[in-house]
Amino acid sequence: MENVVPLALNGLMSAVTYFCTLQAIKKFAPKFLQRGRFGIDLCKSSGDRIPESLGVVTGTCFLVQVFIFIPVLFLLTSAHGVFRHDLLVEILAALLSICSMMFLGFADDVLDLKWRDKLSLPTIASLPLLGVYYVNFNGTTVLVPKPLRFLLGGSLNLGPLYYIYMCMLAVFCTNAINILAGINGLETGQSLVISASISTFSFVEYFLRGELGHVLSLCLMPAFFGTTLALYKFNKYPSKVFVGDTFCYYAGMTFACSAILGHFSKAMLLFFIPQVLNFLYSAPQLFKLIPCPRHRLPFYNRENGLLLPSTTTFRTDTLKPNGVRVLRFLQLFRLVKVEQHQEPHTVEINNLTIINLILVFKGPTNEGELVRLLMRIQIFCSLVAFSCYYAIGQVLF
Ligand code: UD1
Ligand code: MG
Numbered sequence: 563m564e565n566v567v568p569l570a571l572n573g574l575m576s577a578v579t580y581f582c583t584l585q586a587i588k589k590f591a592p593k594f595l596q597r598g599r600f601g602i603d604l605c606k607s608s609g610d611r612i613p614e615s616l617g618v619v620t621g622t623c624f625l626v627q628v629f630i631f632i633p634v635l636f637l638l639t640s641a642h643g644v645f646r647h648d649l650l651v652e653i654l655a656a657l658l659s660i661c662s663m664m665f666l667g668f669a670d671d672v673l674d675l676k677w678r679d680k681l682s683l684p685t686i687a688s689l690p691l692l693g694v695y696y697v698n699f700n701g702t703t704v705l706v707p708k709p710l711r712f713l714l715g716g717s718l719n720l721g722p723l724y725y726i727y728m729c730m731l732a733v734f735c736t737n738a739i740n741i742l743a744g745i746n747g748l749e750t751g752q753s754l755v756i757s758a759s760i761s762t763f764s765f766v767e768y769f770l771r772g773e774l775g776h777v778l779s780l781c782l783m784p785a786f787f788g789t790t791l792a793l794y795k796f797n798k799y800p801s802k803v804f805v806g807d808t809f810c811y812y813a814g815m816t817f818a819c820s821a822i823l824g825h826f827s828k829a830m831l832l833f834f835i836p837q838v839l840n841f842l843y844s845a846p847q848l849f850k851l852i853p854c855p856r857h858r859l860p861f862y863n864r865e866n867g868l869l870l871p872s873t874t875t876f877r878t879d880t881l882k883p884n885g886v887r888v889l890r891f892l893q894l895f896r897l898v899k900v901e902q903h904q905e906p907h908t909v910e911i912n913n914l915t916i917i918n919l920i921l922v923f924k925g926p927t928n929e930g931e932l933v934r935l936l937m938r939i940q941i942f943c944s945l946v947a948f949s950c951y952y953a954i955g956q957v958l959f
Contacts, residue, residue: 564642568635569780575627575634576788583623583792590619591796591803599671601804605745605862605869605929612801615671617809620789621664624812627785628657635781648698652778655694656819662687663736663815667808677848681733687815688732691822692725699775699825707958728822731831735818738837740810741844744859745869745917745929747798749805750790751937752836753813757787759833759944760820763951767826779820786816799930832947836940840916843897847914851885852876858913860921860932868926871899871918875910898922 594600594613601614632653636645666683669675702724706714720727743749761783764776790813796803821830831838847854853876860869878886889911892898899922901910912918920935921927927935 564639564644568638572631572784576784579627580788580792583789586619587796607864612804614804615806615808616803617805620793621812624785624789652823655690658690659687660812660815663811667811670807684733684736688729705959732818735814736811739814742840745933746801747933750794750797752940753790755940756833775825779824835943843914846888851888858915871912871921873910873912877907879907
């Protein structure tokens with residue numbers, strides 16, 4: 563366990579980085595306003611201009627900590643006569659993919675990119691990761707759950723399919739946080755919970771169960787947690803800064819890198835339960851089976867200051883057959899609120915995000931209360947994830 567001292571130092575460094583990031587946000591937020599990089603808080607009546615894309619600042623602080631930590635780690639471990647070239651390559655490949663996503667996110671903040679770019683560019687940015695995974699590990703075998711072993715055997719080699727899965731995971735993680743967003747503090751809050759969960763998981767797996775792959779996430783997560791905590795202080799309800807797509811994309815890619823190169827990509831999905839559900843529920847709008855407006859965040863009722871589900875209105879006879887099927891399916895399971903308009907064939911449905919779905923069930927809610935509820939759900943799902951992995955997983959595998 564030659565990494566104990568450097569990893570403990572990494573924890574201390576993240577405390578220092580936290581305070582530096584607070585100062586950096588304070589210093590740069592007014593400059594973002596001056597340069598016209600701001601957004602209007604759509605769930606408030608004030609119409610104030612809020613500095614946006616502060617993810618650029620926290621992303622830079624994150625990179626600075628990791629860049630400084632690399633020589634610390636390798637100087638201290640080589641003093642023990644160990645120099646893990648494979649780990650160095652993994653960290654550098656991870657940073658390359660994370661930097662690409664910061665760049666893509668900032669481009670999206672400034673240029674409002676199309677969906678095809680948001681899907682194709684993360685796919686390409688994940689190639690360095692997959693290359694390093696191939697050279698260092700190349701494990702493409704998955705364990706089959708005990709109840710299915712009589713059918714499929716003990717393990718299954720997925721070959722190239724496993725690489726396609728990892729590529730899709732990187733694309734999913736990059737976009738998952740950005741589409742579960744739009745109310746104050748949600749992007750940073752969910753990232754903090756996921757990051758704390760992955761750190762705890764990696765700590766247990768590395769120190770108690772000797773899983774060496776987890777050292778990478780122990781190198782990246784403290785810097786990510788410290789910088790995101792500082793950002794959360796400004797982004798929480800009521801927001802003084804917005805994080806921008808820059809933050810959402812690089813946060814997702816940081817999680818994807820830790821999981822892919824740490825060989826726990828399947829387990830990591832357990833920490834993304836709300837994001838997976840939100841993605842599945844959003845899919846009909848994302849893939850244009852049902853019309854998708856520019857913003858799907860909740861509707862702000864100016865009269866009482868409460869949030870309602872935002873909606874989209876369309877003619878059902880313009881839907882493709884698959885769109886009609888999806889709508890019927892959602893209606894059957896009462897997963898969508900549909901209102902018939904007086905005009906023939908015209909309906910109004912809530913936008914398909916779990917934020918709006920909660921509002922459909924719960925009724926008008928204050929923004930602060932809604933974000934607290936979503937955070938509680940994220941924490942509950944993380945507890946479920948740990949139980950699934952350590953209790954049910956031991957029985958199944
Ligand atoms: C994604 C979502 C979109 C959602 C938006 C809000 C999809 C396909 N896209 O789009 O539905 O409306 O994020 O983040 O699901 N804002 C607030 N309060 C907040 C955070 C953001 O009002 O707490 C508003 C601000 O006007 C801000 C804007 O959202 O300027 C940022 O939206 P942007 O990140 O550009 O939207 P997308 O990521 O394209
Ligand atoms: Mg966004």
